[in-house]
Amino acid sequence: MVSPISVLGARVQYSSVANVQLTSETYPEIQRGDYAKLTDEDIAHFKAIVSESGVVTDADDLVFYNEDWMRKYRGMSSIVLKPKTTEQVSQIVQYCNEKKLAVVPQGGNTGLVGGSVPVFDEIVLSLANMNSVRSFDPVSGILVADAGVILEVADQYLAERGHIFPLDLGAKGSCHIGGNVATNAGGLRLLRYGSLHGTVLGLEVVLPNGKILNALSSLRKDNTGYDLKQLFIGSEGTLGVITGISILCPQRPKATNVAFLGVESYEAVQKAFVHAKAELSEILSAFEFMDNKSLKLVQDHSDLARPLEDEYPFYVLIETSGSNKDHDDAKLESFLENAMESEVVLDGVVSQDETQLKNLWMWREFIAEASGKGGGVYKYDVSVPLKDLYSLVEDVTARLNEHNLIGDSDEFPVIDSVGYGHLGDGNLHLNVAVRRYEKKVEKVLEPFVYEWISKRSGSISAEHGLGFAKKNYIGYSKDQDSIDLMKAIKSQFDPNHIMNPYKYF
Amino acid sequence: MSVKSLRILVPVKRVIDYAIKPRVNKTQTGVETTGVKFSINPFCDIAVEEAIRIREGTKGLVENIHVVSAGPTKAQDILRQALAKGADNSTLIETGDKEVEPLSVAKLLQKVIEEDNSNLVILGKQAIDDDSGQTGQILAGLLNWPQATNASKVEFKDDKVFVTREIDGGSETVSASLPMIITTDLRLNEPRYVTLPNIMKAKKKPLKKVKPADLNIDIASRLETIKVEEPAKREAGIKVGTVDELIEKLKASGSL
Numbered sequence: 138m139v140s141p142i143s144v145l146g147a148r149v150q151y152s153s154v155a156n157v158q159l160t161s162e163t164y165p166e167i168q169r170g171d172y173a174k175l176t177d178e179d180i181a182h183f184k185a186i187v188s189e190s191g192v193v194t195d196a197d198d199l200v201f202y203n204e205d206w207m208r209k210y211r212g213m214s215s216i217v218l219k220p221k222t223t224e225q226v227s228q229i230v231q232y233c234n235e236k237k238l239a240v241v242p243q244g245g246n247t248g249l250v251g252g253s254v255p256v257f258d259e260i261v262l263s264l265a266n267m268n269s270v271r272s273f274d275p276v277s278g279i280l281v282a283d284a285g286v287i288l289e290v291a292d293q294y295l296a297e298r299g300h301i302f303p304l305d306l307g308a309k310g311s312c313h314i315g316g317n318v319a320t321n322a323g324g325l326r327l328l329r330y331g332s333l334h335g336t337v338l339g340l341e342v343v344l345p346n347g348k349i350l351n352a353l354s355s356l357r358k359d360n361t362g363y364d365l366k367q368l369f370i371g372s373e374g375t376l377g378v379i380t381g382i383s384i385l386c387p388q389r390p391k392a393t394n395v396a397f398l399g400v401e402s403y404e405a406v407q408k409a410f411v412h413a414k415a416e417l418s419e420i421l422s423a424f425e426f427m428d429n430k431s432l433k434l435v436q437d438h439s440d441l442a443r444p445l446e447d448e449y450p451f452y453v454l455i456e457t458s459g460s461n462k463d464h465d466d467a468k469l470e471s472f473l474e475n476a477m478e479s480e481v482v483l484d485g486v487v488s489q490d491e492t493q494l495k496n497l498w499m500w501r502e503f504i505a506e507a508s509g510k511g512g513g514v515y516k517y518d519v520s521v522p523l524k525d526l527y528s529l530v531e532d533v534t535a536r537l538n539e540h541n542l543i544g545d546s547d548e549f550p551v552i553d554s555v556g557y558g559h560l561g562d563g564n565l566h567l568n569v570a571v572r573r574y575e576k577k578v579e580k581v582l583e584p585f586v587y588e589w590i591s592k593r594s595g596s597i598s599a600e601h602g603l604g605f606a607k608k609n610y611i612g613y614s615k616d617q618d619s620i621d622l623m624k625a626i627k628s629q630f631d632p633n634h635i636m637n638p639y640k641y642f
Numbered sequence: 643m644s645v646k647s648l649r650i651l652v653p654v655k656r657v658i659d660y661a662i663k664p665r666v667n668k669t670q671t672g673v674e675t676t677g678v679k680f681s682i683n684p685f686c687d688i689a690v691e692e693a694i695r696i697r698e699g700t701k702g703l704v705e706n707i708h709v710v711s712a713g714p715t716k717a718q719d720i721l722r723q724a725l726a727k728g729a730d731n732s733t734l735i736e737t738g739d740k741e742v743e744p745l746s747v748a749k750l751l752q753k754v755i756e757e758d759n760s761n762l763v764i765l766g767k768q769a770i771d772d773d774s775g776q777t778g779q780i781l782a783g784l785l786n787w788p789q790a791t792n793a794s795k796v797e798f799k800d801d802k803v804f805v806t807r808e809i810d811g812g813s814e815t816v817s818a819s820l821p822m823i824i825t826t827d828l829r830l831n832e833p834r835y836v837t838l839p840n841i842m843k844a845k846k847k848p849l850k851k852v853k854p855a856d857l858n859i860d861i862a863s864r865l866e867t868i869k870v871e872e873p874a875k876r877e878a879g880i881k882v883g884t885v886d887e888l889i890e891k892l893k894a895s896g897s898l
């Protein structure tokens with residue numbers, strides 16, 4: 138067993154699949170584009186730009202950059218470039234554009250849709266060495282930083298200055314703030330601080346032709362022309378390389394509480410949410426839920442002490458944060474009392490210190506990782522109207538049972554299908570934990586899941602993006618006119634299609 | 643066991659949360675406390691947990707668990723928490739915001755113990771803020787009771803209490819008869835979460851407030867804090883490109 142704390146800090150082997158199949162072998166129908174092949178001359182040129190130490194070509198060192206976090210996709214790039222300055226990124230991209238060399242921008246490589254790794258031999262452009270904070274204004278709370286700053290490092294930096302990064306997610310120890318912007322990550326604080334489309338004030342981007350777009354504004358209000366930065370938020374490396382970010386950071390809450398509650402049904406989860414919004418209002422900062430199957434996965438793969446002795450069909454994690462502990466404590470207490478008395482909540486615990494607070498959060502944050510520990514995981518990150526949200530898990534579980542794919546022993550490919558997520562944002566994560574990746578499982582799941590979501594006018598990717606995994610399914614959530622317009626934008630920015638090919642659409 | 647009932651006293655202290663990095667205040671007279679999260683001292687939490695486990699493990703033997711804290715009004719929070727975990731009643735000895743020295747704390751506790759007629763005191767081996775690690779021992783001296791410090795295991799057998807202590811490179815088991823004092827080590831147990839129903843029940847449990855003067859104890863400090871300083875900052879490391887460069891740097895720094 139592992140201690141999840143250390144696991145989240147560093148990159149770990151996510152699934153126990155021994156060898157990740159090459160993406161090009163798993164999907165033989167995908168053809169390599171008409172891009173140039175890397176030559177010794179190219180390598181020499183790159184070394185001249187980023188020096189010897191900024192070029193990775195050693196086979197062992199390349200593994201990390203070629204394999205995705207789920208260990209489902211593997212590219213075969215023979216080079217990783219690690220520029221230190223925006224100028225260097227610009228020179229690299231300009232050269233690649235001239236030579237028609239394909240490029241994959243890479244942050245912390247924690248993306249969950251296979252977007253951050255090459256499909257064939259694309260050059261990996263890692264932002265890992267661009268990791269400095271450029272400025273912070275304690276009056277406005279505006280942080281300007283390189284794209285490669287690790288999320289947790291940025292948050293620590295801000296914590297020391299009484300502020301907080303408006304985004305938090307389970308991969309914080311590895312993911313980059315540039316990667317977060319590129320994927321428009323949602324995460325655990327969205328309920329409180331809103332999406333990056335609101336908090337990001339400006340971006341510095343190296344465009345596919347090598348030009349540096351300086352839109353690193355630190356203004357909250359600026360209605361002069363199209364808001365170009367918005368295009369790059371969630372563009373997943375298809376329109377350019379984000380090198381700098383200006384973001385508005387709120388004051389760090391002085392008091393934070395976490396309650397972990399057991400409830401009887403998905404209906405009760407929704408009721409608890411309504412109560413929480415009404416009674417906790419401005420101090421409610423997260424409302425997460427998970428089913429009992431999720432909790433069991435975490436229990437199987439960690440040594441955390443169970444928060445509640447008895448089992449309940451669903452659990453809810455509520456976080457409050459505010460500026461006055463006594464006020465927050467009183468509000469939370471009266472909310473919990475009412476929820477217990479009206480039997481919306483059957484049992485629950487409240488964190489008494491920082492360590493308990495972190496451990497309670499671990500029960501929620503570790504699900505993603507625990508889902509893959511038994512071999513691998515099919516992940517669906519969907520948003521549908523709240524009332525239907527959990528029926529997806531029930532319908533998929535029933536379907537897997539019908540096909541006799543779920544079971545306790547090794548002959549069944551599927552271990553379990555679990556549901557959890559950011560209820561406050563109408564966002565469910567359906568994880569189908571498997572012992573091994575098998576086409577027949579995939580066929581039972583897809584396009585079933587996407588059709589199911591489309592019927593309910595939901596999104597087939599609420600926060601993880603399209604990347605490689607979901608590119609064929611964008612049509613379930615967007616109409617053809619929208620897709621055509623997106624493609625036109627792509628061609629306008631990147632006529633040679635060198636930026637992150639084979640992804641997005 | 644010849645003892646018919648256990649009357650357990652658990653002293654607890656409110657300290658800066660152990661997951662938070664304390665900072666020295668501007669005047670260098672102590673650490674910054676405004677806007678900082680306080681919690682129960684982890685060793686005290688373990689002591690509370692152990693008292694409850696003893697009750698759960700020895701049917702009917704424990705008559706009462708009394709938690710006591712000497713500290714500011716806010717220390718009520720940790721008393722309520724201990725009550726929610728399963729203590730029966732609590733006392734806050736209001737000593738204000740000033741740090742009270744271990745001798746004074748021990749004298750205050752002695753009064754409560756005598757009043758209560760306690761026969762077992764379980765307390766943390768140290769508080770993580772001042773790290774004095776003396777209160778249990780001084781208290782044992784004042785009461786003239788046997789003490790087993792740094793407990794990693796506590797067992798009741800016949801009419802004796804057996805305590806396993808962690809010592810350098812191994813463990814030592816000692817035994818004594820009640821009344822006695824036990825101080826807790828980190829490995830003794832893992833404290834439970836406080837559940838909602840118990841938080842609600844705890845509201846009805848007694849929390850008594852007294853002043854040191856009510857107990858006739860003078861808590862004036864005997865020590866004066868001259869200055870508090872942060873440890874010297876470690877210099878940032880450097881990366882060397884080659885073994886030769888490493889040797890060169892080591893020589894330059896006088897390490898070789």
Ligand SMILES: Cc1cc2nc3c(=O)[nH]c(=O)nc-3n(C[C@H](O)[C@H](O)[C@H](O)COP(=O)(O)OP(=O)(O)OC[C@H]3O[C@@H](n4cnc5c(N)ncnc54)[C@H](O)[C@@H]3O)c2cc1C
Nearest residue numbers: 244245246247248252307313315316322323324374379600
């Ligand atoms: C344990 C875990 C929990 C997660 N929880 C959440 C969650 O709660 N909410 C959520 O939304 N997501 C979540 N994710 C997925 C999330 O998208 C990523 O963790 C994160 O946002 C990606 O950042 P990264 O630096 O790792 O980017 P990468 O994985 O390296 O890249 C992701 C995509 O962005 C592109 N990209 C990266 N950096 C740049 C750049 N500087 N310029 C241009 N393009 C770039 C890449 O080409 C790729 O397409 C989670 C992932 C894990 C592993």
